[in-house]
Amino acid sequence: MPTSGPFLHGRDAQWQEMGEGRRMQMLCYNDELMMLRWEFATGAVGSPHTHPHAQAAYIESGLFDVTIDGNTQRLGPGSSYVVAGGVLHGAVCIEAGTMVDSFTPMREDYI
Numbered sequence: 001m002p003t004s005g006p007f008l009h010g011r012d013a014q015w016q017e018m019g020e021g022r023r024m025q026m027l028c029y030n031d032e033l034m035m036l037r038w039e040f041a042t043g044a045v046g047s048p049h050t051h052p053h054a055q056a057a058y059i060e061s062g063l064f065d066v067t068i069d070g071n072t073q074r075l076g077p078g079s080s081y082v083v084a085g086g087v088l089h090g091a092v093c094i095e096a097g098t099m100v101d102s103f104t105p106m107r108e109d110y111i
Helices: none
Strands: 015-019 022-029 034-040 045-049 054-068 071-075 080-083 089-104
Touching (some): 071 080
Antiparallel strands (some): 054 071, 054 089
16 A cells, blocks of 8 residues: 655645645555645535545634534634544535545545
């Protein structure tokens, strides 16, 4: 399985356009853990979905309505959330911003 290596300088982290007002920046990862940074435009949606990975996210900037298992909370800078694998979740960006996601194990579908 590929890894990013133990270090990644910000200047080397490439952005990938994901469509619909979202872009993703791959950060460090190995077989057990992955970290990503997302930028969302106002109104962009992370459609409700599930995956087998545990996920933790940190809201760096902006304002998001995050729904986890039918419960919605409005989260702003400094807020965070955690989702167990297999639980339905998604987000709607209310004010443009960024969030940092981590997944365990790493998500091969993002490589």
